[in-house]
Amino acid sequence: xxxxxxxxxxxxxxxxxxxxxxxxxxxxxxxxxxxxxxxxxxxxxxxxxxxxxxxxxxxxxxxxxxxxxxxxxxxxxxxxxxxxxxxxxxxxxxxxxxxxxxxxxxxxxxxxxxxxxxxxxxxxxxxxxxxxxxxxxxxxxxxxxxxxxxxxxxxxxxxxxxxxxxxxxxxxxxxxxxx
Ligand SMILES: [Zn+2]
Numbered sequence: 218x219x220x221x222x223x224x225x226x227x228x229x230x231x232x233x234x235x236x237x238x239x240x241x242x243x244x245x246x247x248x249x250x251x252x253x254x255x256x257x258x259x260x261x262x263x264x265x266x267x268x269x270x271x272x273x274x275x276x277x278x279x280x281x282x283x284x285x286x287x288x289x290x291x292x293x294x295x296x297x298x299x300x301x302x303x304x305x306x307x308x309x310x311x312x313x314x315x316x317x318x319x320x321x322x323x324x325x326x327x328x329x330x331x332x333x334x335x336x337x338x339x340x341x342x343x344x345x346x347x348x349x350x351x352x353x354x355x356x357x358x359x360x361x362x363x364x365x366x367x368x369x370x371x372x373x374x375x376x377x378x379x380x381x382x383x384x385x386x387x388x389x390x391x392x393x394x395x396x
């Protein structure tokens with residue numbers, strides 16, 4: 218379930234878009250995934266990662282999750298998780314298998330990979346932290362792993378992640394250390 222980033226009404230899934238039930242704004246699908254912000258920020262990058270690098274990234278994501286995050290964060294059935302910069306999304310798949318309600322967001326170029334892997338448009342989307350399609354207080358946990366060290370506008374990005382209106386009371390934020 219997504220909500221309109223502009224007016225926060227529920228969105229309706231159409232074959233090629235999500236449409237706001239209140240203001241009628243439409244958010245198109247690209248490669249089968251919804252784009253809530255279509256700015257340079259999310260659409261201009263195209264890394265074309267090799268399968269070898271994708272496999273390394275996938276293993277790193279799963280290791281962080283299994284050996285570090287799950288034992289420390291007390292994840293339970295129904296925990297609402299958002300991974301900002303989720304990459305291939307292996308952690309989201311694993312969290313959902315464990316009973317969490319986990320969503321992943323990343324840049325547009327990642328949608329090719331998500332499509333090839335058969336991931337759900339109801340769990341993966343393209344946006345920035347400034348236009349999240351969720352209501353206030355929706356998430357118990359926001360993850361930002363292996364991301365912040367690649368961000369040039371660190372201050373505003375950190376504020377976007379940590380101060381997002383979507384955090385719930387007592388929520389947690391997980392991110393990597395950086396020098
Ligand atoms: Zn709306």
